[in-house]
Amino acid sequence: MSQNTHKFSLTTRIFIGMLAGIIIGVLLQLVFDDSGDLRFTIFGSTFSTYSILVEGIFSTLGQIFIASLKMLVVPLVFVSLVCGVSSLTDPSKLGRLGVKSIGLYIFTTAIAISLAIGMGLLVQPGAGVPMTSDASFVAKEAPSLSQVFINMFPTNPINAMAEGKMLQIIIFAVLFGVSMAMCGDAGQRVASFFEDLNSVIMKLVTIIMNLAPYGVFVLMAKLFSTIGPDMLGSLAKYFFLVLFVLILHGLVTYSLLLKGLTGLSPKMMFIKMRDAIQFAFTTSSSSATLPVTMETAQNKLGIGKSVSSFTLPLGSTINMDGTAIMQGVATVFIAQVYGVDLSVSDYMMVVLTATLASVGTAGVPGVGLIMLAMVLQQVNLPIDGIALIIGVDRLLDMTRTAVNITGDCTVACIIAKSEKELDETCYNDIDAGKKEEELNLDTASKNA
Structure with missing residues (x-):
């Protein structure tokens, strides 16, 4: 059998895995409590069914899936970027790519946090929220801007790859x-x-992508078996405001930029990015999603290798629009909770700090809280306020990662169009890239 035997497309299978995981997670909360209602004893030892499923099977398989994605990041970025740069016939093109990429990423981040602060001042999510929390947050010391730039240059490239x-x-x-x-x-x-x-390496990406429905299932099952509706409570206004601004920025801002600067259809880009967005939502990591983002950009969106191999790894590191939105709303929220009136200059400082803080920040889960601590320190707000939002941050982290990688691909499309490195026939072909996603094990065994 040489034909792909899957009845559903990869996108559909990933969605089914995500939905099934959410349902199983919710059902586990309804059937068991966190101490494990259903217990059994083997050789004198008592085991909890809940902990075996959630902390054992789901957690282990989920971490293996995340590790498999991260395994690809360093070799994929290094090899694809070397291929892209070495193929450049015009040395000045590399400089243009750098200036355009960094300029657009900083521009979209500034828009994101400005939009978040504006909506926060309009809606006032911190009004009436009790200033209590059982959680705690210890802020790490923020590096200086000069140190950020110094740290960009490796003293040992092998060690940089290892870390x-x-x-x-x-x-x-x-x-x-x-x-x-x-x-x-x-x-x-x-x-x-x-x-x-x-x-x-790209074929290895395809193998991991075809295992994604199972990885997505266990990650969602674990998450929704531990997150209850009581976590929202008085934070509902904050939670849904951040969610609204994330969706607004992801759909409207990027669509206007893409349509205005390239004339391309934003709808087509969103359709092509469904797999990458689902990966980002599940993993909460721009870096872990990078292999899928690059596969989507090259095979589905028609972005040239010299552009995608440079702009997307850079974007997964410095483009933090979703995180900037959380920081903007959270700053307003914490200021309102503690009754602190911030001036216009304070808010300008928040915009500047959050935009610059995104440079050199790793695209990993939870990094937004570290960046938020840096922002709060700049305007003399209590860092303890972060403890108020920790409970709902995990769900928001998933959404803002999806926004981040959408911004990466939007910028890559704009730059590719301006550099004449965009295959518009591929971009407008709804079926582009589907053949590359197929994993034909029969062919592989015949070639072995």
């Missing part, structure tokens, strides 16, 4: 690719090896 320091990897890959382009025949021989290696 997943994305900006350092990008810098080294760019320099390595440029040197390859300048080495003539020797560079061409090395480039052909990297091209083959890139094809192998």
Whole structure:
């Protein structure tokens, strides 16, 4: 059998896995309490069915899935970026890509936090919220801006890869690719090896993507078996305001930018990005989702490798629009809860700090709270206020990660269009990239 035997598309299977996980998680909360109502004894030891399912099976399989995604990030970014940079015939193009990417990412982040602060002042989510919480938050010391830029350059590129320091990897890959382009025949021989290696890594991405429905299922089951509706409570106004601004920015701001600067259909981009958005929502990590984002950009959106391999890894590190929205609303929320009146200059400081803080911040779950602590310190608000929103931040983290990767692809499309590196036929083809997602094990066994 050489044909794909799956009845449903990958997008549908991932959605089914997500929905089934949510249902199972909710049912587990209804059937068991967190101490495990259903217990059994084996060889004198008592076990809880709830803990075995949630903390055992679901947690273990979910962490394996996340680890599998993260496993791909460093080799994919390094190899694809080396391939893209070494293929550039115009050295000035690399400079243009850098200026355009960083400029657009900072611009969209500034829009995001300005929109969040404006909506926060309008809706007043902190009015009437009791200033109590059982949670706690310890802020880490924020690095200075000069240290952020110093940390972008690796002293040991191998160590940077081992620790997943994305900006350092990008810098080294760019320099390595440029040197390859300048080495003539020797560079061409090395480039052909990297091209083959890139094809192998992209096939590995396809394998992981086809396992995604199961990974998504266990992650959702674990999350919704531990998060109850009581966590919202008095924070409902804050929660739904952040959610509304995230959706507004994701759908309206990006659509206006894409349509206004390229003339492309935003609807087509959103349709093509369904898999990547579901991955981002489930993993809450821009970095972990990066392999899927790059596969989507190249195979479905038609973005050239030289553009996608540079802008998307950069975006997963410095583009934090969703996080900026949370910071904007949370700053207003905490100020209102503690009865602190912030001036216009304070809010301008929040916009500036949050925008600059996104540079060099890792795209991993929970990083938004660390960045929020930096922002609160700048306007002398109590960091203890973060404890008030910890309970609902996990759900919001999922949504803002989906917004972040949508922004990455929007910027990549705009830059690719301006650099004439966008295959519009592929972009407008609703079925583009589906063949590359198929995993034909029969063919693989025949070639073995």
